[in-house]
Amino acid sequence: MILTEVTERRALLARSTTIAMVGASGDPLRPSYTVFSYLRTESAFIVTPINPKLDEIDGIRAFASLADYARAHGAPDIVDVFRNPASVLPVVDESIAIGAKAIWFQYGVVNEAAIARADAAGLDVVVDRCIKVEIARFTGGLATAGLNSGIISSRRAGTR
Amino acid sequence: MNDRSFGFATRAIHAGTPPDPVTGARAAPIYQSSAFVFGSTEAAAELFALRGYGHIYSRISNPTVASFEERMASLEGGLGAVAFSSGLAAQLAVVLALARNGDHILCSQNVYGGTVTQFSITLDRMGIGVTFVPIGDLAAMRAAVRPETKLLFVETIGNPAGAIADLETLARFAHENGIPLVVDNTFASPYCCRPIEFGADIVVASATKFICGHGTTVGGIVVDAGRFDYGSGRFPLLSEASRGYHGKVFTETFGEYAFLMRLRAEILRDVGSQLGAHDAWLLLQGLETLPIRMERHIANAAIVARHLEAHPDIEWVSYPGLPSHPDFALATRYLPRGAGSVFTFGIRGGREAGRRFIDALELWSHLANVGDAKSLVIHPASTTHSQLSDDEMRAAGVAPETVRLSVGLEDCDDLLWDIDQALEKAHADRRVSA
Numbered sequence: 001m002i003l004t005e006v007t008e009r010r011a012l013l014a015r016s017t018t019i020a021m022v023g024a025s026g027d028p029l030r031p032s033y034t035v036f037s038y039l040r041t042e043s044a045f046i047v048t049p050i051n052p053k054l055d056e057i058d059g060i061r062a063f064a065s066l067a068d069y070a071r072a073h074g075a076p077d078i079v080d081v082f083r084n085p086a087s088v089l090p091v092v093d094e095s096i097a098i099g100a101k102a103i104w105f106q107y108g109v110v111n112e113a114a115i116a117r118a119d120a121a122g123l124d125v126v127v128d129r130c131i132k133v134e135i136a137r138f139t140g141g142l143a144t145a146g147l148n149s150g151i152i153s154s155r156r157a158g159t160r
Numbered sequence: 161m162n163d164r165s166f167g168f169a170t171r172a173i174h175a176g177t178p179p180d181p182v183t184g185a186r187a188a189p190i191y192q193s194s195a196f197v198f199g200s201t202e203a204a205a206e207l208f209a210l211r212g213y214g215h216i217y218s219r220i221s222n223p224t225v226a227s228f229e230e231r232m233a234s235l236e237g238g239l240g241a242v243a244f245s246s247g248l249a250a251q252l253a254v255v256l257a258l259a260r261n262g263d264h265i266l267c268s269q270n271v272y273g274g275t276v277t278q279f280s281i282t283l284d285r286m287g288i289g290v291t292f293v294p295i296g297d298l299a300a301m302r303a304a305v306r307p308e309t310k311l312l313f314v315e316t317i318g319n320p321a322g323a324i325a326d327l328e329t330l331a332r333f334a335h336e337n338g339i340p341l342v343v344d345n346t347f348a349s350p351y352c353c354r355p356i357e358f359g360a361d362i363v364v365a366s367a368t369k370f371i372c373g374h375g376t377t378v379g380g381i382v383v384d385a386g387r388f389d390y391g392s393g394r395f396p397l398l399s400e401a402s403r404g405y406h407g408k409v410f411t412e413t414f415g416e417y418a419f420l421m422r423l424r425a426e427i428l429r430d431v432g433s434q435l436g437a438h439d440a441w442l443l444l445q446g447l448e449t450l451p452i453r454m455e456r457h458i459a460n461a462a463i464v465a466r467h468l469e470a471h472p473d474i475e476w477v478s479y480p481g482l483p484s485h486p487d488f489a490l491a492t493r494y495l496p497r498g499a500g501s502v503f504t505f506g507i508r509g510g511r512e513a514g515r516r517f518i519d520a521l522e523l524w525s526h527l528a529n530v531g532d533a534k535s536l537v538i539h540p541a542s543t544t545h546s547q548l549s550d551d552e553m554r555a556a557g558v559a560p561e562t563v564r565l566s567v568g569l570e571d572c573d574d575l576l577w578d579i580d581q582a583l584e585k586a587h588a589d590r591r592v593s594a
Contacts, residue, residue, distance in 0.1 A: 108415070
């Protein structure tokens with residue numbers, strides 16, 4: 001199912017714990033490192049880099065492939081994709097093969113065939129969104145930066 | 161958390177201000193603190209590298225200011241907002257975020273005199289060129305676009321003559337030419353018009369006016385729709401490695417948030433034109449009553465405008481809410497709830513009669529501001545537009561006899577009484593001196 005509503009993205013994040021990040025980089029200038037570092041240091045998610053060229057990022061072991069990851073940790077809740085849109089079909093196939101529950105295509109990673117294939121295989125699919133931004137939307141991070149979280153509530157956080 | 165789409169009046173009160181998570185305070189707390197303690201050295205490094213979320217120093221962000229920013233983003237229908245110390249600081253920041261020495265911008269001829277001065281003199285000194293264009297003449301506008309043009313700036317309701325921007329047409333024009341449409345929404349407020357709904361990319365405003373509503377606080381706001389693609393190559397300040405952030409590429413790292421991030425993390429950080437926490441709090445209080453204030457402003461303005469139009473001592477009234485205004489049709493389309501409460505008229509007897517009229521008023525306040533609960537009056541030719549040449553003044557719709565009103569929230573009968581007695585005095589004096 002392609003998740004287009006803000007509440008659907010919130011529910012996906014609420015039921016997920018593990019994130020396998022395909023294309024994670026150790027270069028501080030790369031967007032994928034920004035997201036990786038945020039997930040590792042500021043979120044409760046367990047994030048793992050998937051990158052055949054790296055052994056680790058900031059002390060977190062990297063796996064060469066999603067299959068290698070799954071052999072060690074089982075299926076991830078979310079496969080987060082930082083790759084050229086033209087080369088993401090194999091990532092979708094591998095995600096389906098290991099039984100990943102959701103696939104998240106980051107900003108600009110838009111490939112209609114890949115989206116359709118993941119959707120048809122029953123994965124939850126998020127397209128052209130940043131997982132860091134969406135987590136921050138629901139945990140108050142966006143609000144610190146004057147960004148429109150869309151949240152209206154008279155409830156005190158943490159008392160529900 | 162619910163998924164309801166709340167209405168405008170609800171968001172004017174609640175957006176950006178859930179109960180304080182620590183104390184449960186229901187009103188927005190004033191976080192009067194210059195700086196904020198880091199959770200750890202690692203967390204501090206994440207913040208400085210723009211990877212984490214949190215407050216560092218109130219020149220860059222502050223919790224009370226962020227509440228105001230989020231509420232404005234919600235009311236304008238934007239992705240996010242950055243507050244500034246004034247409306248002029250806000251619009252300058254937008255230009256600096258998109259343009260540099262050697263670049264060029266387009267600006268409507270029908271804008272606030274302070275904007276004309278800022279763009280044509282201060283920006284010019286910085287090497288950023290500006291061409292003032294008639295926004296009803298697409299051919300003339302097209303002829304003014306250059307390869308280095310970075311934005312088109314217009315006002316929803318032009319100050320002071322009330323020219324209404326045809327936002328959909330201007331957005332299409334801007335996008336066909338590869339540039340964002342920046343709209344100053346000060347005179348309309350998001351209650352009357354939300355330019356983003358008509359294709360605008362960036363909304364700026366002087367928050368001093370209807371947003372504040374009580375004439376207490378100077379502030380400015382920038383709201384970004386997050387829709388414009390700055391990756392076309394035309395905006396290297398956003399799409400190429402930033403010297404201010406060790407080579408970070410804003411469009412690549414922040415996607416739709418690129419403009420807002422650069423506006424805050426580079427422009428606000430380096431220029432230091434931030435809004436203070438206490439001022440943000442006053443603006444939050446103002447926003448809570450924006451919808452009901454605007455209803456009354458508009459109702460009173462319509463009565464005053466019609467009264468003036470029927471008055472024998474008045475030569476003309478220029479209120480876009482009246483059928484006699486050349487942009488009445490545009491106002492009906494873009495400002496269906498009303499055309500605000502700021503407008504101009506010309507008194508019979510010219511500049512001298514206008515001066516006598518203002519001096520005879522007892523309830524209307526003669527000062528340089530608009531959008532106050534109190535009714536205000538000014539003579540633009542000798543004040544707000546006095547730095548302009550005669551040609552610039554005429555292009556902006558200001559005649560020597562023009563008087564500008566900002567109709568407030570008082571009993572309308574009292575406002576009309578004051579106008580009538582002042583017109584009578586202006587008239588009587590003229591008869592005596594003649």
